[in-house]
Amino acid sequence: MNRFVLAFAVLFAFMMQAFAQDTAAPSADVDRSATGGAQTLEDILKRQRGEKVDYDFRRNATGDPDSAASMSSQLGTLGGASDPELWRALRYGSADVTVSSGGQVASVLMQDGGMRWLLFRQGPLATYGGYLLLGTLGFLALFYLLRGRIRIDGEKTGRTITRFKAVERFGHWLLAGSFILLGITGLITLFGRMALIPLIGHDAFAPIAQASKWIHNNVSWAFMIALVMVFVMWVVHNIPNKTDLKWIAVGGGLLKKGVHPPAKKFNFGQKMIFWSVIVLGASISASGISLLFPFEYPMFAATFNVLNSTGLPQLIGFGELPTQLAPHEEMQYAQLWHSIVAFLMMAIILAHIYIGSVGMEGAYDAMGSGEVELQWAKEHHGLWVAEVEAAEKDREAKNAVPAE
Amino acid sequence: MKAMLTAFAAIIVLTIGASQVLDRAGFSSAEQGSSSSVRLGD
Numbered sequence: 527m528n529r530f531v532l533a534f535a536v537l538f539a540f541m542m543q544a545f546a547q548d549t550a551a552p553s554a555d556v557d558r559s560a561t562g563g564a565q566t567l568e569d570i571l572k573r574q575r576g577e578k579v580d581y582d583f584r585r586n587a588t589g590d591p592d593s594a595a596s597m598s599s600q601l602g603t604l605g606g607a608s609d610p611e612l613w614r615a616l617r618y619g620s621a622d623v624t625v626s627s628g629g630q631v632a633s634v635l636m637q638d639g640g641m642r643w644l645l646f647r648q649g650p651l652a653t654y655g656g657y658l659l660l661g662t663l664g665f666l667a668l669f670y671l672l673r674g675r676i677r678i679d680g681e682k683t684g685r686t687i688t689r690f691k692a693v694e695r696f697g698h699w700l701l702a703g704s705f706i707l708l709g710i711t712g713l714i715t716l717f718g719r720m721a722l723i724p725l726i727g728h729d730a731f732a733p734i735a736q737a738s739k740w741i742h743n744n745v746s747w748a749f750m751i752a753l754v755m756v757f758v759m760w761v762v763h764n765i766p767n768k769t770d771l772k773w774i775a776v777g778g779g780l781l782k783k784g785v786h787p788p789a790k791k792f793n794f795g796q797k798m799i800f801w802s803v804i805v806l807g808a809s810i811s812a813s814g815i816s817l818l819f820p821f822e823y824p825m826f827a828a829t830f831n832v833l834n835s836t837g838l839p840q841l842i843g844f845g846e847l848p849t850q851l852a853p854h855e856e857m858q859y860a861q862l863w864h865s866i867v868a869f870l871m872m873a874i875i876l877a878h879i880y881i882g883s884v885g886m887e888g889a890y891d892a893m894g895s896g897e898v899e900l901q902w903a904k905e906h907h908g909l910w911v912a913e914v915e916a917a918e919k920d921r922e923a924k925n926a927v928p929a930e
Numbered sequence: 931m932k933a934m935l936t937a938f939a940a941i942i943v944l945t946i947g948a949s950q951v952l953d954r955a956g957f958s959s960a961e962q963g964s965s966s967s968v969r970l971g972d
Contacts, residue, residue, distance in 0.1 A: 627964065692933045699937030707941070740949070748944040752937075819957070894931060 556583070563587060588615040619852065631853045633822050643858035651862060652716055655869040662873040666880045676886040678902050679784050686897035687914060694759055695896055701752035707745045709872050711738035716865060746814055753807045757796040760800060761923065770794040786905045790913070793906065799878050806871045813864040816927075819859065824856035826863075 558566055565582065572579050589607025595753070596602050616635050623633040624875035690698070714722065715738055723731050772787045773794040780795075781784035787793070792800065816823045830847035833839050841846050851859070882889050888902035903911045952958070 661949070695933035695938045696940070699934040700940055703934075703938050703941045741945070744945040744949045745941060747948040748941045751944065820962070870932075894934070 556582060574738050585620075587611060588618075588620055590785070605913045619716075623928040634852055634854060637852060637854045639852065639855050639858065643855075643862065646862060647716075647865070650682070651865055652720060655716070655865065658869050658873050659876070662876045666877060666885075670880075670885065673781065675884065676780070676881075677783075678899060679786070679905060680901045683900045685900045686891075687900050687903050687911065688896055689892040689898045689903065690896045691894065695758055695893055697755035698893055700748055701756055704745050704749035704752060705875065706853055707741055708749060709868070709875075711745075712868055714738040715742065743818060746811075746818065748809050749807075753804070753811065756800075760792070761804075764797045764800040766794070766797060768852055770797065786908070788908050788912065791907060791908065791910045795881075800872065802874050803871070806867050806874075810864060810867045810871065813860045813867070816860040817864060820857055821853045824851070824853065826856050826859040827851045899906060 530887030556566070556568070558564065560566065565579075565584065569579050589605075589611035591606035592605075594602065604612075612621065616623070617638060619634065619637075620813060621635075623635060625632040714734060718731055718735055718738075723732070726734075767790075769788055769790060770793075773779075776782075776785050776787050778793060778795050779787055812825065816825055827849050830839075830851075831849045834846050834849065839845065846857075882893065888899050889906075891898045891902075900911070956962075
């Protein structure tokens with residue numbers, strides 16, 4: 527679990543870096559008289575070198591109505607602000623904009639931060655996200671080559687034991703089915719422009735994109751319902767306990783044939799999957815709802831406020847996170863966070879799918895028919911089998927008591 | 931297998947249901963992006 531928390535923090539950290547505000551030292555001492563107050567060659571070179579430029583000289587150059595020329599003189603009708611000055615005010619959000627529809631959101635005519643979002647989304651997000659998924663697939667393929675399929679070690683008994691009831695399997699497949707649909711349509715949305723349009727062209731991609739969006743938006747509810755179902759059904763069995771230490775000590779027996787640490791209904795590996803799905807699933811649902819109802823449920827300004835008060839962002843060198851966010855910025859953060867969490871979840875679930883299917887003999891039955899080979903159950907969930915058998919004996923004993 | 935197929939069927943039902951409910955409740959993009967002073971369509 528700690529590993530995931532750490533990975534989370536690191537990813538979050540990368541995201542914040544890309545969005546760090548321009549906080550260069552004040553450049554009041556920069557002489558811009560040669561350009562009449564506009565940017566200088568030095569400013570341009572600095573930007574090209576990737577250094578921070580203090581744009582206050584530009585941000586604040588939005589004209590001064592008090593020193594406006596009179597109406598009768600040249601350019602007097604502009605009211606003290608030239609066109610470039612008006613555009614600057616629009617760009618930096620200080621212009622007084624009134625709109626007849628759409629509220630505060632529509633009054634933002636230009637949103638500078640949108641470029642940072644766009645570049646991050648097309649760049650690091652897509653690149654590292656893609657590497658993460660390909661890396662996970664590569665790792666699983668390598669694991670399969672080295673370890674092979676994890677077989678049932680002991681003699682098969684031919685007897686089965688009920689591992690998951692129908693309602694449990696229903697909840698699992700509701701979650702799994704919706705997750706796969708959301709994953710595929712999400713990837714189409716993120717990589718469509720980059721990977722699909724060059725392959726199939728704009729005309730073919732348009733309906734695919736539209737269908738993806740519809741599926742993604744509407745399947746989300748099934749995912750959220752299933753997430754709640756799975757949480758309620760299995761949380762009791764996923765509380766970490768001392769037995770997990772034995773599992774961790776031998777790496778779950780995954781690496782060596784014949785090693786079978788004791789485990790109850792869920793072993794430590796499964797508990798990690800469970801909590802990852804619950805925590806990441808809840809987070810992705812929250813950001814998803816924020817995206818599904820644009821501008822209705824902004825959450826990042828409030829989240830950043832809480833984070834700032836913990837002192838954590840300051841501690842890892844990001845300073846105070848912005849707590850005043852434009853409505854569009856809220857959506858942009860929500861989109862990035864949604865994707866980052868999605869990539870993490872997809873990587874984890876790929877490993878889960880592997881070990882539940884080709885990776886381990888007998889594992890799929892647990893979610894297929896719900897009946898697993900007794901020997902498999904004894905090897906992987908020995909304590910659970912003992913519990914079930916004891917409960918069964920108890921029941922039999924009670925039934926055997928003759929009525930008086 | 932039955933539980934899996936039932937779940938997949940439930941996904942289809944919930945998906946179509948969600949789209950219908952949201953559309954009827956006025957959450958379509960067209961309705962959200964308009965007001966009495968904006969005319970969309972004809």
